[in-house]
Amino acid sequence: MSKKDDDIVPADYQYEWSPKSEGTLQDFLGKCKPSMVQNDGTKPWLWVGKAERPEKLEGADAAVKEAAECLAAVTERVEEIQNDDSIPVRANKKKGLRSKKELREEVQTEATQKLKDIAVKHGYVSGKWLIFAPPDKVDMIWSSLANSLVSGPLSSTSAFLAKVATSPQDDTPNYSHLICVYMPDAYDQSSVLEVMKVLLRNHGMNLMGVKTNLYTSIGLDSKHPSGVSSTVWKNTALMKDSEIKALREEYFSELNATKSAAAEAAAAKKAEGGAATKGKSKPKPKKKAGAEDPFASDDDESKEEEKKPSSKAAAKPASKGKKPALKKKVPADDFASDEDDEDGEAARKAEVKAKKAASAPTTRKRKESESDAESVEAAPKKKRGRA
Template identity: 80%
Template sequence: MSKKDDDNISEDYPYQWTPKSEGNLQDFLGKYKPSMVQNDGTKPWLWVAKSDRPREVEDAEAAIKEAADYLTEVTDRVQKIQNDDSIPVRANKKKGLKSKKELREEVQNEATQKLKEIAVRHGYVSGKWLIFAPPEKVDMIWSSLANSLVSGPLSSTSAFLAKVATSPQNDTPNYSHLICVYMPDAYDQGSVTEVMKVLLRNHGINLMGVKTNLYTSIGLDSKHPSGVSSTVWKNTALMKDTEIKALKDEYYAELNAAKTAAVEEAASKKAESGAATRPKPKPKLKDKAGADDPFASDDEGDTEDTKPTSKKAAKPAPSSGSKAKRPVPKKAKVANDFASDSDDGEAEAARKAEVKAKKAGTTKKRKGAELDEEVEEEAPKKKRGRA
């Protein structure tokens, strides 16, 4: 597979999703995860497209050939500077001599401008933001970006395509998955910055710069012997470090707030669920006044239940220290079963006579006492002598 093919996919490539695909995006992302799909030489990338891809540039091949030839020339010039012993390692301002580094940078900067001119002239200006994701986070990052591209914040930008590298077939230490977010014009500073802000604010991603598809096609990477920069935009050329940090801080603050809210909501639901499933306490049985009588009939029980309860409170029992007055028992009449009616009449007459005699005696005593009092009042009072 050539370098040019890294930015192009055939219609029959099975590891891609477009709006025309049979399944939905979620099924595709669940079935093909970059951490699980191994590259055996036939599936190096997973692709997701927002819409139909822009028509390929007809003059792309001419642009690639011209740029590749020019890059070869630049590489030779850089090598000559490096091998020229007459050029000092350090600059000498007094003699007006430039260092090897300064001369190399002049050639490299000139090459960057020339490559841009070739790309614009041929209309081959598409490019991508570069992102590297560790294996333990690549699935989450890729899924988030893919959804954002199709129906999220990225869908309102010029970004139209994204891809992620699958896993190497053999274990590779410190391996990172490359993710690319494609834009139609990598030299359009406004649209490139717009995509950058979304990637920072809505995804909190560390960006590695913008690279044109032309650079990929001619094999220009960070290890190229020419030393020409492999990106046309660096982060700080588009935004200040303080602005980049502020956008990422907003993303992580929002993420933490969402996590906290989710934890609180889960705790609330758990509490509500626990309260709903908690068994209700069984009602306590009232103690019966007495033990159940197995020989009692239902009628007897009903009769007792229907009796009205007395409203009078039971009198408290007298304390042991106080003397309770006992009622004087009345003399009971002794019944004489052998007494006749005449005997009863005689006894009654005798009792009445006795009562009458007692009353007469009492009257005489009262009259005698009154007579004595009258005699004492009529007696002359004795004169008292002088002291």
């Protein structure tokens, strides 16, 4: 892409946004960042424009042709002055000789006026404010200017288009991204001044002057051999240094105040959130009766012990008394004790005596057999009770 086409948005160029584009401006700025898009020769610029744009002038080509011829003639004349040994390096007022520098500046000033006349004659007067942005801040600056142009402070001015240079493929020392903010008439001082004030007061820009699109088309830049100034307006030609400085200071003071207020609000919100979290205690889980909580702390357990008497403490007084004696049942099996056998034996003897008194006397032999039977019956029972 030649320098002649640097001020023209290519047809169907994907790195350009306008209100007619499908996506939003924020989508475009998010996907196409100057620090990320590399120029491979086909995408040197990112563009953002308003809905209303000046149409391309029919007299632009004629203006470029005439201006290029003028610049070539000026360049030749400057070289002649530089190579003319009869012209002194320093002026000599006594001899009426002017220096090389004075003669060059005279030719250059005349050329600037001739180029303006050519631009006005053909209606090719559009131009742009020049801004340079460092790589680490270019995304932020570009986004701010693009939004301002479409829906911010710049939208109420004559500015209608903006572009920013993409990143070089190779590492370039001290590289800066050029940003251009376009205006329909670079020679309209009031219009240019209006845009200038917004760029200073609302964006804090460090401006580098105003350049016409005609200058770009004929290849006139700061390194051109003609030495003609590459800008039609310098900052100090429009405003005093003190006024420029004051507007930029207002912007940065307001920016710092906004940042401080935001930081204080964030700190207050954080402190309020911390206090609310600290004051709000978590509900303690209720313990189930007869079950221990494995996640309870020692403090929780001690508090619960203070509130409720422990089961051990409640049962302790009862443990001091004697245990109630269990009632013995009369054994009905073969494992009865000796005392139980003696009571039973006495009852049987009483029963035998009663029968003897009621019945006829028995023989001695029968008494002995009964006595033997009683002894035999009692012996095993005592033996089993001791087992």
